[in-house]
Amino acid sequence: KHAAKIRLDDVKGEQSREKDKADRATSEQVLDQRTRMILLQMINRGFVSEVHGAISTGKEANVYGAVAYPDLDGPPIQRAIKVYKTAILSFKDRERYITGEHRFKSGAEKGNSRKMVKLWAEKEFRNLRRIHSAGIKCPEPIQLKLHVLVMELLGDRKGYAYPRLRDAAISGDDSEEVWRSLYIQLLGIMRRMYQVCRLVHADLSEYNILYNNRQLYIIDVSQSVEHDHPRSLEFLRMDIKNTGDFFRREGVEILSDRAVFDFITA
Ligand code: ADP
Numbered sequence: 362k363h364a365a366k367i368r369l370d371d372v373k374g375e376q377s378r379e380k381d382k383a384d385r386a387t388s389e390q391v392l393d394q395r396t397r398m399i400l401l402q403m404i405n406r407g408f409v410s411e412v413h414g415a416i417s418t419g420k421e422a423n424v425y426g427a428v429a430y431p432d433l434d435g436p437p438i439q440r441a442i443k444v445y446k447t448a449i450l451s452f453k454d455r456e457r458y459i460t461g462e463h464r465f466k467s468g469a470e471k472g473n474s475r476k477m478v479k480l481w482a483e484k485e486f487r488n489l490r491r492i493h494s495a496g497i498k499c500p501e502p503i504q505l506k507l508h509v510l511v512m513e514l515l516g517d518r519k520g521y522a523y524p525r526l527r528d529a530a531i532s533g534d535d536s537e538e539v540w541r542s543l544y545i546q547l548l549g550i551m552r553r554m555y556q557v558c559r560l561v562h563a564d565l566s567e568y569n570i571l572y573n574n575r576q577l578y579i580i581d582v583s584q585s586v587e588h589d590h591p592r593s594l595e596f597l598r599m600d601i602k603n604t605g606d607f608f609r610r611e612g613v614e615i616l617s618d619r620a621v622f623d624f625i626t627a
């Protein structure tokens with residue numbers, strides 16, 4: 362068995378505490394004891410072998426790169442680990458997604474932030490599973506433990522994550538045609554997500570879509586709602602507007618929001 366190696370300084374705990382004090386003070390990436398324990402447990406069970414640095418540090422979650430060695434001699438598999446933060450404040454404005462969500466009627470008590478982050482991670486895991494099984498490109502969910510979610514890394518073999526659509530470098534003679542086809546690709550994804558997964562993303566924008574080689578990937582689905590959620594159509598209109606605005610700014614001749622709405626829901 363491969364020796365489990367943890368590279369992430371924050372996971373090391375006590376040993377590196379002194380050494381990294383300066384870094385620690387300036388970064389907001391400190392992992393608490395509980396999270397370190399979960400990561401160590403996942404390492405011991407072989408779901409991951411090494412945890413690397415942060416790909417993204419956000420208000421509600423950090424995403425770390427990681428590697429797993431499923432076979433003794435096989436190639437490493439790149440993974441991403443999303444660690445939800447147990448911060449009460451950032452979850453306040455999330456209430457509107459949970460209220461009316463029948464899958465999460467129990468256990469969503471306000472005020473218990475540890476339970477809340479667990480719930481969000483669970484929701485993301487289940488939504489990813491549903492989207493992935495529908496054949497929509499998104500990270501394959503691998504493992505979930507409390508507020509820690511392991512998924513496939515959308516990136517290259519070296520562990521470099523694909524850029525967000527916002528940062529995608531699309532240039533060249535055919536860029537206009539590429540943008541147009543990506544717009545159409547996204548409409549198809551939204552429709553399939555609605556019709557097959559019965560989900561509305563509810564935070565869809567150029568920030569939650571990754572891009573590689575003319576392919577779009579959907580991420581960040583913890584707030585996605587069932588389409589029988591009382592506000593799902595409101596969220597869908599928002600998704601249509603945000604993504605439409607983006608593609609219009611990129612020069613695509615977009616359809617009317619109304620036409621897109623009908624296409625997705627019909
Ligand atoms: P949040 O926006 O709540 O912080 P996201 O799920 O959008 O969380 O992840 C934050 C960023 O991390 C994304 O914009 C993306 O750049 C990166 N990321 C998230 N999941 C993956 C993944 N599976 N593969 C590669 N990069 C990812």
Ligand code: MN
Nearest residue numbers: 568569580581
């Ligand atoms: Mn996001």
